Amino acid sequence: MESANDADTDFPLQNLPYGVFRQAGQPFRCGVAIGKYVLDLALLEGLGLLDVARGRPVFADPSLNAFMSLGSFCWNSVRQQLLNLLAFGGDDRLQANAEAANRALVPLNDVELSLPFRVAEYTDFYSSRQHAFNVGSMFRDPENALPPNWLHMPIGYNGRASTVVVSPSAIRRPHGQIRDLGQPAPALRPSAHLDFELEMGAIVGSPSPIGSRLSVEQADDMIFGYVILNDWSARDVQTWEYQPLGPFQSKAFGTSISPWIVTKAALEPFRTSTPDREIALLDYLREPRPMSYDIAMDVALQPANATVETVISKTNYKHLYYSAAQQLAHHAVSGCAMTIGDLLGSGTISGPTEGSYGSLLELTRGGKKPLRLGNGESRTFLEDGDKVTMRARAGKKGNAIGFGACSGIVLPAR
Template sequence: MTSWLTSANAPDCDFPLQNLPYGVFSRTGEQPRCGVAIGDQVLDLAALERDGLVSTGGGPVFPEPALNAFMERGPEIWAKVRARLMDLLRDGGNTILRQNADAFLIPLSDVTLHLPFKVSEYTDFYAGKQHAFNVGTMFRGPENALPPNWLHIPIGYNGRASSVVVSGTDFHRPNGQLKAPDADAPAFGPSRRLDIELEMGAVVGTGNPMGKPVTVAEADRMIFGYVLLNDWSARDIQAWEYQPLGPFQGKAFCTTISPWVVTRAALEPFRTSTPEREKPLLPYLAEPGPMLYDIALEVGLTPAGSGEETVLSRTNYSTMYYSAAQQLAHHTSSGCPMRAGDLLGSGTISGDTPDSYGSLLEMSWGGKTPITLPDGATRSFLKDGDRVTLRGHAAGDGYRIGFGDCTGTVLPALKQD
């Protein structure tokens, strides 16, 4: 299946006709509104809706500066709009868009991309087994690496929706309480062990009423799509604060997501199963079919003042122990209500070798084996000016479903009065 927009047909294009990810964009002097990436262009959904070329079965939703109103329309409308867009963009389909392309298509190079949806709540999970084993081994030894509940339950914590930002947003190194192992008391200052976490984020499109749990199958249908997610982490702040209630300020300062939400429908051909269970899961977490996706992921680091990026890690989303649908079902199991725009972080995605780990904490093994860059410089954790880029795609037959870059740069810590 090809598009009349030739840039969408290149084998290495992130945004072919089979993808059609949703985002929010603007040009200089214009209000942000919803669009779809296709090839090297943005399709203006607000203009299409205004002119009656696409409908969501109600009042206008695409002039909004967030996807939430569209997501709330539900899976039947998502499918209807996707089918309509494919018909407008494919070779041999409806020709009205092609005849008026200049009125609806804008080069990606001419737009600013914004946070694609209003983040209602943010929950981060700890669902990658290799990552959990690696971190547990560093602090407790391999015999006690996994907590007793880990093989039974998707562990998570409630994070800060207010500090979720779109790719390209730079952020300051966080300050916080730090305590050296040999110190009698903590001190306050900039984090010295600033890290990344390579994750996928699941975007909830429709919610559930308070008090009503959902099954894994129902949870899967509630998910609108997925983004790349970097849950930046201040390991030294976290190490001092996390007992007994877990992460707080060490995770609250910034979480970066990619600007395009790749829909569940676009990822359907790439479904794969979670691994065999080492211990049986309780029935409410049972999966009706494959719930993970075969998505290749990589982490790139560009030091300050350098134009050369080093790829630090390559791994795959399929290594996760718990799927996003299981995480969402578990989230509702107490009766917790979910809403359109809720974001679920997968947890750090690590393979079984150092060049497939999803955090610097693992790659440098807590700083004991620093990473050497091509220019001879080393990294155990991030320095000011470092730019980190996450990338991901699912590979089809002659096409790929890409997410676009997920990038952030570390700025120096702000001085405290």
């Protein structure tokens, strides 16, 4: 079984991220990634090697929603069973059954991955202080870049769930109303300022009923896991449309997520505190213990004709001022019901230095300072054929776990 694991992989034994996969001609079903393989959980469940729900099987579903609905006790139990089945010296029922082990481990190269869960609703936050400052300076007033509410609450807005797609994805350049500087009226045309936003997505695995609030601790318990998220944005559309009710069509044409959900359990060793508070938070947002994670993230850009990608940003999830648990507690503060499959975007993750910004808007100062790429080309915003790849990894060599990649290629406007 050593072959399923290897030191350089994003998916060592201590990761076990969940996804939904199929081989050609077979139905989509749930699995976990281990090394260069997918472990077929539907098969293990069918063979009686996993004790999950006792009732109907959950892993033959083409989404993880049914499994998530069983709750955190069951998530932890299945993780323990999987660790036992896969580690030497544990439960040897799988390792002793060469035929079953062989069928259950499907090479990653042979599978197609789908969205790992049905997205109930998608909410996007704005929780990087540096990003809020950078964008506030450009879209509004550098003197008052940070809105007065920003240090008191994780600002968020409802996004569009119907266009969340799984990596690798083709993203069609959107049309939208765009008004040029000095013009009285807008025109309908393809966005010329297409951008990415480097984010992490938290997946709500347990529901909360309408009318109830959540503590940060309760909120953290409800989170099943995390994926990398690219909140593609049309900046020229956004500038014209976003006042007074927020972004709408400028963010509605596509949001990419990575296909493997890295569980909260796997991320435990990398827990860390959010940055020091500049102003004390209200009680309902205070964290009883570290609720953020130390996860290195980067963004690479590869033009259509380039042979290699250029890494254009390196940052870390821990820079975020608000954790996903705080975001979720705030999301429910009015009594808003939360649903299994809700996706919470962290907001663009921009670190404190120029090379750590999470969008082209910030990296190129609104298009004024083009970025040089490795192949000699330069970029202000994305061009057709550009491939954007985001990666994330927690820990150091030997105990690192990764998220795989979240990539997308820009298609020309239709």
